[in-house]
Amino acid sequence: MGAVARLDVEVRERRAAGVAVxxxxLRLALARRLRGLRRTELADLIRVTPAAVSQFERGQTRPTLPLVAAMSLALGVPAxxxxxxxxxxxxxASSPHFRSLRTTSQLQRDRALAFAELAADVVTALEQHVELPHLLLPDxxxxxxxxxADIAQLAAEARVHFELRPGPVPHVVRMLEAAGVLVLRLPEISQTVDAFSAHLPTRPVVLLNPAKGDAARARFDSAHELAHLVMHFDAAPGSRIVEKEADSFAAEFLMPADEIVDELPRRLDWEKLHHLxxxxxxxxxxxxxxxxxLGVLTPNAYRRGMQQLNEWGYPEPGPLSAIEVPTLMQLTFELLEKSGYGVDQVADELHxxxxxxxxxLKAGSDPRPQLRLA
Known part of the structure; x- marks a missing residue:
């Protein structure tokens, strides 16, 4: 029997087994993107045409029960x-703001976004058991x-909204989590993707890249993504203009001009800059x-400073003490485990x-070991 004939037999047998009512x-599309597969690749694995996979993902047709079993095996999730x-x-609810559209493939971005969507769905399920922070982002x-000047004003309004005192922002990630934003560290499967953010239907998400390993850059990334969430709901992602606006917002949010201008050195004083x-x-x-x-350093001093920093490279001299990490998922699971609802129970409930x-859970937790004193 030829390959085409065998495939026809398989199709008839699947149809006879009934469809998955x-x-x-959307769960099929999510699982496929999470595995980093194209529709053609999934079609090969489950022995159907790419058109059939497209029809399944759009809800135009339903797969048979044997096909659902094949999808389960191919995508690594229970049927x-x-x-x-x-x-x-x-x-x-809005286009995700990926920073490096040219350096990351669509497949990589799809995989990272699928992880964020799945995490947000898990959080929605957890909210049936524990009350999480409500969304309190300013619009x-x-x-x-x-x-x-417009962007500086928006950053100032954001600081007022978050009730920040004059001076440095204590902890950007905790501030985001307290405002109802789901902050996660990108898993190893997606660490080629830079930090990104998106308004998902249930709550906004920010994904940070832990591979950078630089606390100062991570704080700036968090403020940059905050800018997208509060300013760029409808803006086309990836444009240089939008990214520069987010950088300007982050700089003003973290270093308000009227507060820092008198602290900045008038010449390249690295000791002073390290202190700042x-x-x-x-x-x-x-x-x-x-x-x-802010006009404190002359153009020549600025060029010399950037040249020196480029020679030093990353990580910069004088690293900060610790990288800010999310803890919302960790604290949520710790609270649930006290009532006997742990990882195994969540996995069973969500299949x-x-x-x-x-x-x-790892993506939303502090990776450092915890010392608990009796």
């Missing part, structure tokens, strides 16, 4: 994941083509650029492999 097409009673929330839609790095929690490069932008839940 409660199949959720029940595709027929979970609680439907997945469709798509993003600071930037005017069309905002200038630097520790005080404000920003990089030397950000400080040198800020001093130049997900335990390692997947563990990966999400």
């Amino acid at each position: 409660r199949f959720d097409p 029940e994941f595709f027929t979970l009673g609680r439907s997945l929330q469709p798509g993003s 600071l839609r930037a005017p069309e083509a905002p200038d630097l 790095k520790q005080r404000w929690g920003v990089s030397l490069k950000a400080l040198v650029y800020r001093a130049h932008h 997900l492999p335990v390692p997947v839940i563990a990966e999400i």
